[in-house]
Amino acid sequence: xxxxxxxxxxxxxxDLGGVPSSFHSTSGFMMPGMANMAKxxxxxxxxIRWPVASQLPLWLLMCVAMxxxxxIAGMRHTALRSYRWRRxxxxxxxxxxxxxxxxxxxxxxxxxxxxxxxxxxxxxxxxVLAVASIWQTTVFKRRxxxxxxxxxxxxxxxxxxxxGSLKFGFRHGISCLGSxxxxxxxxxxxxxxxxxxxxxxxxxxxxxxxxxKPRRTTEFSALIAGVAAICALAIAIRQxx
Amino acid sequence: xxxxxxxxxxxxxxxxxxxxxxxxxxxxxxxxxPPSDPTSWSFQAAIHGTxxxxxxxxxxxxxCRHGSxxxxxxxxxxVYFFERIVRDQVVALGGxxxxxxxxxxxxxxxxxxxxxxxxRENANSPTPALYVSQRNSSINGGAGLPPSIxxxxxxxxxxxxxxxxxxxxxxxxxxxxxxxxxxRLEQTPHNDVHVAIGGWMGNPDxxxxxxxxxxxxxxxxxxxxxxxxxxxxxxxxxPAWAKQAFGFFDIGGVPASLLGEKVxxxxxxxxxxxxxxxxxxxxxxxxxxxxxxxPDPWPSRxxxxxxxxxxxxxPVRQLxxxxxxxxxxxxxxxxxxxxxxxxxxxxxxxxxxxxxxQRAYLEIDDIxxxxxxxxxxxxxxxxxxSPSPTELAQHHVGNVSLFGIERSKNPRGDEHAHGLxxxxxxxxxxxxLVEEGSWTNGLELDVSFVPTSLEQSDRKSEGAAAAPPxxxxxxxxxxx
Numbered sequence: 274x275x276x277x278x279x280x281x282x283x284x285x286x287x288d289l290g291g292v293p294s295s296f297h298s299t300s301g302f303m304m305p306g307m308a309n310m311a312k313x314x315x316x317x318x319x320x321i322r323w324p325v326a327s328q329l330p331l332w333l334l335m336c337v338a339m340x341x342x343x344x345i346a347g348m349r350h351t352a353l354r355s356y357r358w359r360r361x362x363x364x365x366x367x368x369x370x371x372x373x374x375x376x377x378x379x380x381x382x383x384x385x386x387x388x389x390x391x392x393x394x395x396x397x398x399x400x401v402l403a404v405a406s407i408w409q410t411t412v413f414k415r416r417x418x419x420x421x422x423x424x425x426x427x428x429x430x431x432x433x434x435x436x437g438s439l440k441f442g443f444r445h446g447i448s449c450l451g452s453x454x455x456x457x458x459x460x461x462x463x464x465x466x467x468x469x470x471x472x473x474x475x476x477x478x479x480x481x482x483x484x485x486k487p488r489r490t491t492e493f494s495a496l497i498a499g500v501a502a503i504c505a506l507a508i509a510i511r512q513x514x
Numbered sequence: 515x516x517x518x519x520x521x522x523x524x525x526x527x528x529x530x531x532x533x534x535x536x537x538x539x540x541x542x543x544x545x546x547x548p549p550s551d552p553t554s555w556s557f558q559a560a561i562h563g564t565x566x567x568x569x570x571x572x573x574x575x576x577x578c579r580h581g582s583x584x585x586x587x588x589x590x591x592x593v594y595f596f597e598r599i600v601r602d603q604v605v606a607l608g609g610x611x612x613x614x615x616x617x618x619x620x621x622x623x624x625x626x627x628x629x630x631x632x633x634r635e636n637a638n639s640p641t642p643a644l645y646v647s648q649r650n651s652s653i654n655g656g657a658g659l660p661p662s663i664x665x666x667x668x669x670x671x672x673x674x675x676x677x678x679x680x681x682x683x684x685x686x687x688x689x690x691x692x693x694x695x696x697x698r699l700e701q702t703p704h705n706d707v708h709v710a711i712g713g714w715m716g717n718p719d720x721x722x723x724x725x726x727x728x729x730x731x732x733x734x735x736x737x738x739x740x741x742x743x744x745x746x747x748x749x750x751x752x753p754a755w756a757k758q759a760f761g762f763f764d765i766g767g768v769p770a771s772l773l774g775e776k777v778x779x780x781x782x783x784x785x786x787x788x789x790x791x792x793x794x795x796x797x798x799x800x801x802x803x804x805x806x807x808x809p810d811p812w813p814s815r816x817x818x819x820x821x822x823x824x825x826x827x828x829p830v831r832q833l834x835x836x837x838x839x840x841x842x843x844x845x846x847x848x849x850x851x852x853x854x855x856x857x858x859x860x861x862x863x864x865x866x867x868x869x870x871x872q873r874a875y876l877e878i879d880d881i882x883x884x885x886x887x888x889x890x891x892x893x894x895x896x897x898x899x900s901p902s903p904t905e906l907a908q909h910h911v912g913n914v915s916l917f918g919i920e921r922s923k924n925p926r927g928d929e930h931a932h933g934l935x936x937x938x939x940x941x942x943x944x945x946x947l948v949e950e951g952s953w954t955n956g957l958e959l960d961v962s963f964v965p966t967s968l969e970q971s972d973r974k975s976e977g978a979a980a981a982p983p984x985x986x987x988x989x990x991x992x993x994x
Contacts, residue, residue, distance in 0.1 A: 354879075354990075356833055357861050422930035426880035426987025429836035430855070485687045 276368075277341035284338050285468060287331075325383045332379040335460060335467075336372055339475040340449060343421065343482045344371050347445045350424045351438055359434065363427075366435060367442035374446030378454060386461050393464040395512065399505030401462050402498045405455035409495035417451030418487055453478045519597075519786040521732055524616035525626040526789075532609075533616050534632040538641035540603040541725050545643065552767035553599050559722035561592065561762065563691070563921070574763070576926060578718055580918050581693035581934075582686040583676055583750065585700045586738045587774045588760050593731050594777075594784055595762040595770065602765045614786060617732035620664040620707065624969060627658040629711075633726050644725045648713035650888070650968075658969035661907075662892050663706040666737045668912055668938065669699035675750055678937040679875055681741055682750070688758050691718070692922045694935040698912075699741075701936060704734050705917040706890045710968065716886050718918050736788050739780060749778055806945045809956035811856040813872060831875060831992035834858040835959065840880070843891055843914075843984040847964040852991050854957050862993050873941040873994060876911060876961070880987025881934035883919055887981035890915040891963040895943055896952045906964075908946050912938035914963065916984065933987065940991075961989050 348364045355363040408414055425444065428437040456474045463470040477494045484490045527533055547554030552574070560566065560575040579588040597615045604613045620627045632641040634654055639645060647654070675682040677697070684695025696705070707715075707730055714720040714727075721727050741747055750756060756775035764770040781787050807814050835854035842848075876893070891914040898905060914936055923931050947953035963986075 354833065356855060356858050358857065419925075419930045423932060426840065426933070428838070429833065429988065429990065430838070433838070485689045 277337060280334055280338035280341065284334060284471065325380060325387055328383050329376060329379060333376055335471065336375040339471055339478065340375055342479045343449055344368060344445060347441065351427060351441060354427045356429060363438040366438035370439040370442030371446040374443060374450050378450055382458055382461050393462055395505045395509035397462045399502045399509055401459050402502035402505060405459060406495045406498035406502055408455040409491045409498060414452060414491060415488065417448050418481055420448035421452060421482060518781045519612060519614040520789055521614045521617050521786060522789040523619050524630050524729055527616065533613060534641055536604045536609040536613055538643045539607050540600045542643040543603055543607060552763035558596055562722035563719040565719040576691065578691055580691060581696045583683040583695065583755060584688060584758065585683050585697065587777060589731050590735050590777055591760055591762060591772050593728060593735060595764055596728060598765050615732050616729055617736050618729040619733055620659045621661065621666060624658045627664060628656050629653050629726065646714060646724050649715065650712035652968050653711050659707060659710055660966060660969055662910060662966055663710055663890055664703045666703060668702050669737060670741055672698050673746065675748065679939050692918050692925065694932055696936060699734065699737060702913050705915045706913050708917045709886060709888060709890050709915040712888050716888055718921055739788060806948055808944060808948055809954050811859045812956045831994040832858060832862040833990055834862060834993045835991040837989045840985055840987050843963050843986065845965055845981055847962055849960055849962045850989060852959045852961055852989055854991065873939055874944055875937055875992045876940045877937040877990045877992060878914060878986060879935055879990065881914060881916065881936065881984065883916055883984045884982045886916045886919050887984060889981055890966040892966050894962040894964060895940065896947055896960045897962045909943060911940045911943050959991060
């Protein structure tokens with residue numbers, strides 16, 4: 274919990290401090306009405322300006338902040354099923370393996386964004402939100418979300434215990450990735466204020482994870498994403514017209 | 515003198531009593547109704563569970579609660595409304611207006627631990643509707659359920675309601691059918707009897723189709739009633755349990771619901787009672803009165819400990835030992851060694867104060883199988899090579915049976931798949947082992963899983979010869 278809280282604090286500090294974060298201070302994104310403003314400039318997406326590797330630390334920070342809450346139950350299970358003296362290590366192993374999945378995904382997604390020269394535009398955001406909306410309604414999403422709750426039997430001691438914690442974290446990360454990959458991809462192409470995107474997306478994934486009726490939550494978030502996608506694409510069409 | 519409906523022991527019904535005859539007639543009549551009728555046999559059974567996919571299950575179906583602190587209260591309401599519907603049917607057929615559902619108290623010597631005759635006979639039986647072939651053939655043939663399966667001792671001796679090692683089961687969401695917080699009553703005798711009878715009773719999606727299901731659950735409800743009467747025992751007051759409503763259907767198919775807190779007095783709230791007016795004495799291994807020195811490195815037990823009545827929630831227990839690898843159960847006994855780690859006990863000792871209970875628990879994790887093998891495995895500590903019946907009884911700590919494994923692995927809707935998890939307290943049995951000298955090495959505990967045989971039958975179950983293997987991820991010992 275402390276690690277997640279620190280991640281949020283650092284994220285807020287980066288966002289409010291005006292530090293040119295590799296994600297959102299550079300964007301090729303124009304608000305409606307900005308087209309004729311003299312000082313408007315279209316800037317390439319961060320994914321083009323910054324090498325992928327240099328973006329990974331910020332990506333990792335975002336993953337800790339946004340995806341960390343979904344890992345708490347798994348860490349708790351790992352702790353309670355471990356001998357007292359290795360609980361901290363077991364939880365750390367779990368969390369590291371869990372985050373490793375997200376780092377690998379981040380590398381692939383950031384590389385892809387760079388490779389295809391994705392610009393942070395209304396059209397890009399609209400397409401990504403539309404895909405996210407569709408994904409939220411699929412059986413694959415529901416299955417992944419269900420698997421996020423799956424706990425496994427953990428060996429108690431020796432190398433088996435260490436490997437068991439890592440495997441559990443990795444497995445949990447895979448399930449989480451299957452559930453939330455689309456929502457997190459929004460962060461890669463999202464423009465402007467990072468927090469404006471992080472808070473609702475993180476809230477969505479956390480509520481889905483904790484909800485007793487997750488299908489309703491995913492359907493609701495699919496609806497919101499779909500509406501947002503339509504709005505974004507409408508703006509894109511208007512701007513291009 | 516109460517005017518409430520009286521549920522009576524099916525094996526001690528008075529000569530000439532026609533309760534089962536009218537039950538059979540009502541069952542037959544209900545079976546002729548369409549499945550869409552809430553008062554039909556099919557609909558009532560489907561409320562518990564159904565494997566029917568076409569036509570699509572109705573919202574009221576597949577609602578049973580297992581592995582959860584809602585287990586007893588949901589099933590109490592379920593049986594209550596079912597009984598009312600059956601009684602209404604009995605009256606419509608010309609039967610007595612005071613008809614009540616009998617219960618099967620199988621924790622009795624032969625022949626009362628066998629399926630009642632009315633449920634076994636077929637061709638010339640006056641109660642053919644009570645017979646189903648979808649049971650363990652030995653059960654239909656009159657084999658008895660052994661005390662290791664039927665005894666309520668493990669359950670009735672639990673001081674608390676909430677908790678997987680306690681009477682009623684651990685806290686869970688009110689949604690979802692199968693969790694992993696199975697209480698002692700649900701495990702033994704409930705799950706074990708389901709598995710031993712087998713056939714429809716062995717699967718939650720078909721169990722309620724067997725007319726014996728209802729007498730079995732009337733007995734489970736009776737055991738809850740007995741537990742409640744014991745001094746110091748209390749049902750949950752937590753609003754999450756007490757204010758939780760569950761919906762069913764009443765006479766005429768009218769939707770109805772009840773709250774947990776509104777069913778705690780069965781006479782006042784539900785207008786029924788049981789023929790046994792006195793609380794059954796809780797039979798079980800007694801706590802030792804004097805100091806019991808467990809072998810090193812275990813801390814000394816300080817003697818009889820108080821009921822955990824002041825502790826509403828289970829304390830966090832410390833892992834002190836576990837098996838090193840997973841293993842499988844099949845049709846032969848299996849023995850595994852739980853290695854106790856001295857450092858874990860030392861650290862537990864450092865945090866355990868005289869106020870805590872110094873109790874030990876056995877947890878069996880990640881119990882999995884492709885399907886229910888139809889075998890009840892008795893769990894024993896430190897058995898000798900050729901244990902006598904007395905030794906088996908004294909070293910017995912609980913059972914493992916896999917009722918609901920199919921649904922746990924492949925849940926409906928938003929429920930997440932999981933293996934089964936069983937937990938049991940072993941403090942008293944460890945005291946026993948120390949006294950008789952069966953436990954001298956404090957660094958190890960032998961845990962044996964022994965398939966249980968039915969009485970008067972050399973067959974464990976119909977499926978025993980080809981039973982799918984059961985895998986167990988880990989056996990652990992916890993201490994608090």
